[in-house]
Amino acid sequence: MKQEDYGPISGSTIFKGISGRKAIIMAANTRITTVAKGIFQAAKDTDSAVFMELARSECDLKGGYTGLTPKDFGKRIREAAEEVKFDIWALHADHITIKNGDATEIEQTRLLIDAQVTAGYTSFAIDASHLFNFEGKNVREELEKNIQVTTELAHYIKKRMKGEDFGLEVEVGEIGRKDGHGLVLTTPEEAVEFIKSLHTNEVYPHVLAIANGSTHGHVYDDKGNVVEQLSIDIPQTKAVAKALRDNKLNVGIAQHGITGTPRDLINQHFPKGDIIKGNVGTFWQDVVLDTFKVYEPGLYKDIQEWTLEKYRAANPGKSDRQIVDGNCKFAIKEFFSEIYTVNKDTEKAIQAMAYAESLIFFKAFSSYGSASLVRKNMS
Numbered sequence: 330m331k332q333e334d335y336g337p338i339s340g341s342t343i344f345k346g347i348s349g350r351k352a353i354i355m356a357a358n359t360r361i362t363t364v365a366k367g368i369f370q371a372a373k374d375t376d377s378a379v380f381m382e383l384a385r386s387e388c389d390l391k392g393g394y395t396g397l398t399p400k401d402f403g404k405r406i407r408e409a410a411e412e413v414k415f416d417i418w419a420l421h422a423d424h425i426t427i428k429n430g431d432a433t434e435i436e437q438t439r440l441l442i443d444a445q446v447t448a449g450y451t452s453f454a455i456d457a458s459h460l461f462n463f464e465g466k467n468v469r470e471e472l473e474k475n476i477q478v479t480t481e482l483a484h485y486i487k488k489r490m491k492g493e494d495f496g497l498e499v500e501v502g503e504i505g506r507k508d509g510h511g512l513v514l515t516t517p518e519e520a521v522e523f524i525k526s527l528h529t530n531e532v533y534p535h536v537l538a539i540a541n542g543s544t545h546g547h548v549y550d551d552k553g554n555v556v557e558q559l560s561i562d563i564p565q566t567k568a569v570a571k572a573l574r575d576n577k578l579n580v581g582i583a584q585h586g587i588t589g590t591p592r593d594l595i596n597q598h599f600p601k602g603d604i605i606k607g608n609v610g611t612f613w614q615d616v617v618l619d620t621f622k623v624y625e626p627g628l629y630k631d632i633q634e635w636t637l638e639k640y641r642a643a644n645p646g647k648s649d650r651q652i653v654d655g656n657c658k659f660a661i662k663e664f665f666s667e668i669y670t671v672n673k674d675t676e677k678a679i680q681a682m683a684y685a686e687s688l689i690f691f692k693a694f695s696s697y698g699s700a701s702l703v704r705k706n707m708s
């Protein structure tokens with residue numbers, strides 16, 4: 330069989346394999362890849378399919394803020410999968426973000442996609458949601474630029490993949506965008522118009538990222554303490570999924586920004602099957618840094634001090650804790666060699682933590698058994 334090398338399989342194969350099931354596939358943003366082995370071991374032991382991903386901001390041709398290029402990331406994750414001997418996973422490019430859509434940016438984006446394809450990525454998320462036209466007279470006009478850029482880049486990925494299947498995610502509402510009244514949520518009408526227009530342009534995404542009340546990273550109270558995220562609007566999410574189904578648009582929802590959402594809430598109340606992909610990012614960074622607190626106190630202190638020094642001025646009125654919490658991700662590149670040369674005991678603890686936490690995510694997402702479903706569909 331083709332999967333003997335434990336390399337990534339197409340994201341589309343995973344989505345097709347779980348079609349119609351009430352399951353969410355975890356997509357882990359492993360900014361510090363030490364957690365990958367633990368995640369894969371848990372995926373193997375629970376028979377759960379999984380996506381491994383980093384966003385453009387985290388991983389680009391210059392290494393993003395994790396210090397990893399697509400080639401580095403692909404290699405490290407592939408090695409972790411090989412070590413564990415786990416086969417049902419996809420290598421996903423999260424948030425290929427386009428901020429203004431001008432010719433230079435599109436050209437740079439093509440170069441990034443080239444590197445991702447060369448690195449063996451099997452799934453891609455085009456995020457042109459920032460190109461929302463607030464002056465548009467109707468939904469179609471508001472989304473026009475997003476539709477145009479998403480189409481152009483989806484066709485480019487298809488061309489570069491040379492007939493190989495791949496997973497495709499697109500984004501209609503910018504995650505976490507706020508207006509004067511709070512978080513802006515994607516409406517069913519926007520989701521339907523967006524996907525219909527893409528279909529007209531012969532672009533057929535498997536998953537759609539919507540704005541439904543989540544935020545990337547942690548959520549804070551007014552004192553700057555990290556609190557649980559209870560803001561994901563479940564009725565609205567269900568309404569979007571229903572509208573897509575009613576219009577016979579075969580696309581699931583990608584839930585971004587899950588860190589901080591209680592897993593019992595996910596388990597009992599998330600519309601699994603409407604949401605089919607769940608992104609977990611900052612959580613895995615916390616696993617590493619929390620382990621460092623005890624196992625590598627010197628390194629942890631250095632990361633804290635570097636972050637405070639660099640970001641205090643730009644964050645007046647915020648507590649030290651919140652400044653560190655919100656910006657320590659930028660320290661990953663700075664302390665790259667230290668982070669990846671910690672003691673074996675530290676790595677072991679990180680992987681054990683990642684393993685245990687993954688079990689709970691897979692259970693809450695009802696993804697136990699999903700890998701076999703995908704395998705069955707492949708044979």
Ligand SMILES: [Zn+2]
Nearest residue numbers: 504585586608
């Ligand atoms: Zn996201």
